[in-house]
Amino acid sequence: MTRPKYTKTSSFLFPLLGIKKTIFDCNVVDSFGRLLLNSRFINAYLEDSVLDGTDYNNGSYIMILINAYQDVNFESFYNTMLSYSNYVDDYEQSGQLVMIYKIPKEKEIDYEIILKGGYSRVSLSGKRLIMKNAFFHPAPALASILSKGVDLKHGWEKKLSNSKIDYAADLGDQEVWSSILIENERINDVVLKEIATYYNISVSKL
Numbered sequence: 001m002t003r004p005k006y007t008k009t010s011s012f013l014f015p016l017l018g019i020k021k022t023i024f025d026c027n028v029v030d031s032f033g034r035l036l037l038n039s040r041f042i043n044a045y046l047e048d049s050v051l052d053g054t055d056y057n058n059g060s061y062i063m064i065l066i067n068a069y070q071d072v073n074f075e076s077f078y079n080t081m082l083s084y085s086n087y088v089d090d091y092e093q094s095g096q097l098v099m100i101y102k103i104p105k106e107k108e109i110d111y112e113i114i115l116k117g118g119y120s121r122v123s124l125s126g127k128r129l130i131m132k133n134a135f136f137h138p139a140p141a142l143a144s145i146l147s148k149g150v151d152l153k154h155g156w157e158k159k160l161s162n163s164k165i166d167y168a169a170d171l172g173d174q175e176v177w178s179s180i181l182i183e184n185e186r187i188n189d190v191v192l193k194e195i196a197t198y199y200n201i202s203v204s205k206l
Contacts, residue, residue, distance in 0.1 A: 004194050006135040008180045010044040011142075012114045014062055015133040016107040016126060019084060028071045040067045040077060041135065042195060046180075048098060048187040060103040060111050061088065065187065067199065068097040094192045117179030120148045145177040152176045 015021075024041035042065040047057045056063070068074075081087065081099055090099040103111045110126035122130070127146045136142055144152040 004043065004191075004198055006137070007043050007045060007185050009046050009062060009185045010041075010135040012119065012130055012134065012180075013046070013103075013111060014044040014064065014135065015129040016103055016110055016114075017062055017084075017086060017101045018104060018107075018129070019081075019101070019133070021133040021135060023077070023080060024066070026071065026073060026077070028069065037067060037069060037071075040069075040074075042067055042096065043191075044135070045187045045191075046182060046185040048093065049189070050093065050187075056089075056100055060108055062101050062103065063187065064099045064101065065093070065195070066097040066099060068092070068095065093187065094196065096192075096195070098187070115180055117175055117177075119145050119175055119177055122146060145175075148173075148176050 021041070024039045026037055026040055027035070028037035030036055045063045045065065046061075048063055051057050078097075084101065086102045086104055088100040088102050090097060092098070107126060107129075110122045113121050130146065131142055134142055141152065143149065
């Protein structure tokens with residue numbers, strides 16, 4: 001089974017927190033030395049269904065879903081995550097750990113721009129954070145998204161055109177990546193089931 005796709009929150013908003021993606025790197029192996037887990041990061045979201053009615057679902061918060069397997073280095077990792085000044089709260093969700101962080105004040109404008117789909121209008125410092133700490137595949141496409149790359153634009157136009165009806169798509173000056181849909185950035189039962197299925201296959205022997 002393939003790994004669940006990273007959300008747009010993981011790709012474009014998580015980096016604004018100022019947390020290095022490498023902090024999630026780990027090397028959990030079984031008794032035979034086979035790699036079982038190389039990253040604690042599962043995904044990042046804007047909302048969680050269990051938090052309906054709370055401010056966390058209505059503000060500039062990012063919810064990071066983390067693999068909570070208790071290897072010998074987990075406590076050190078957890079304490080490091082707690083040390084960030086924009087840490088807000090954490091809780092267990094279906095056997096995994098959710099940690100909530102507030103977008104730093106100096107990045108709130110970039111946060112709002114991204115929510116509106118204005119990837120190319122993000123500040124230079126924001127773009128640097130995204131390029132360095134985004135969870136996104138394929139990584140090279142990020143630069144094109146953030147700069148409205150011509151090749152990516154032409155690729156979308158070709159895909160959207162229809163020669164049968166003599167229609168040639170023209171994106172003009174539009175962004176070259178789709179906007180964030182909140183319903184795709186929310187922790188819910190479907191998301192948790194997909195993640196549980198993947199990790200049961202991948203790390204059930206831990």
